[in-house]
Amino acid sequence: MTQISQQALEAAVREYRDPYLEKDLYELGAVKNLGADENGKVTLIVELPYPSKGIAGGLKQIVTNALENVDGVDSAEVHVGQKIHSYKVQKDIPSVPGVKNIIAVASGKGGVGKSTTAVNLALALQAEGARVGILDADIYGPSIGMMLGVPEGKRPETRENKYFVPMEAHGLQANSMAFVVTEKTPMVWRGPMVSGAVMQLLQQTLWNDSSSTCPRAPATSSSPWPRKSRSPAPSS
Numbered sequence: 001m002t003q004i005s006q007q008a009l010e011a012a013v014r015e016y017r018d019p020y021l022e023k024d025l026y027e028l029g030a031v032k033n034l035g036a037d038e039n040g041k042v043t044l045i046v047e048l049p050y051p052s053k054g055i056a057g058g059l060k061q062i063v064t065n066a067l068e069n070v071d072g073v074d075s076a077e078v079h080v081g082q083k084i085h086s087y088k089v090q091k092d093i094p095s096v097p098g099v100k101n102i103i104a105v106a107s108g109k110g111g112v113g114k115s116t117t118a119v120n121l122a123l124a125l126q127a128e129g130a131r132v133g134i135l136d137a138d139i140y141g142p143s144i145g146m147m148l149g150v151p152e153g154k155r156p157e158t159r160e161n162k163y164f165v166p167m168e169a170h171g172l173q174a175n176s177m178a179f180v181v182t183e184k185t186p187m188v189w190r191g192p193m194v195s196g197a198v199m200q201l202l203q204q205t206l207w208n209d210s211s212s213t214c215p216r217a218p219a220t221s222s223s224p225w226p227r228k229s230r231s232p233a234p235s236s
């Protein structure tokens with residue numbers, strides 16, 4: 001039987017380039033195990049560092065073919081998984097418990113599509129295998145609950161009188177100012193109070209191992225938020 005060269009196996013694996021990050025699997029640190037047994041069966045374990053369900057099938061096929069073309073290889077088995085890393089952007093800022101990464105969707109203007117973008121981004125990441133939470137940081141015109149079909153008036157459960165259990169909708173975890181205030185809550189809030197409320201929503205929600213959340217910046221409106229109409233955010 002032909003001796004299988006480990007170097008040739010590695011070269012075959014390196015033929016594949018990640019379509020998004022444009023690196024090979026070794027450069028990405030994604031190769032967890034590569035070896036051949038005495039019968040010429042090769043096993044490769046790949047762990048991609050980002051939500052990548054959509055490309056897993058193609059990767060598997062391409063790399064299996066490349067490995068099976070190596071001299072002496074009878075068959076190849078490629079396992080593709082993913083492990084989301086926590087990317088630290090600013091080292092002095094403490095992370096949020098249960099949240100690995102945060103994507104902020106913000107603008108200084110209302111009605112430009114922040115909520116729409118945030119919801120689509122969250123659902124797309126989820127379809128790629130991420131566990132996603134969405135924080136509606138729009139204090140004056142929260143619309144995430146409506147967009148996710150959370151029934152009006154539904155309140156999140158609390159724990160220890162301190163933490164919110166996020167709502168689940170379409171598989172996403174969600175929390176929003178709309179879930180925790182009532183029509184009677186005065187909404188003529190000023191800057192520090194608004195940022196305090198957003199921080200509380202972010203830090204006192206029991207996010208469950210989210211790969212990412214999509215908080216949105218509060219609209220820059222200073223007018224009271226008309227709680228009754230849970231329609232999309234008023235343009236401001």
Ligand SMILES: Nc1ncnc2c1ncn2[C@@H]1O[C@H](COP(=O)(O)OP(=O)(O)O)[C@@H](O)[C@H]1O
Pocket residue numbers: 109110111112113114115116117143232233
């Ligand atoms: N890409 C887009 N093209 C056309 N209309 C859009 C687009 N994105 C959002 N909209 C519409 O614009 C309106 C405002 O969007 P929304 O996401 O609520 O904005 P924001 O959160 O910034 O206030 C909604 O009616 C939404 O359906």
Ligand SMILES: [Mg+2]
Pocket residue numbers: 111114115138141142143232233
């Ligand atoms: Mg909005």
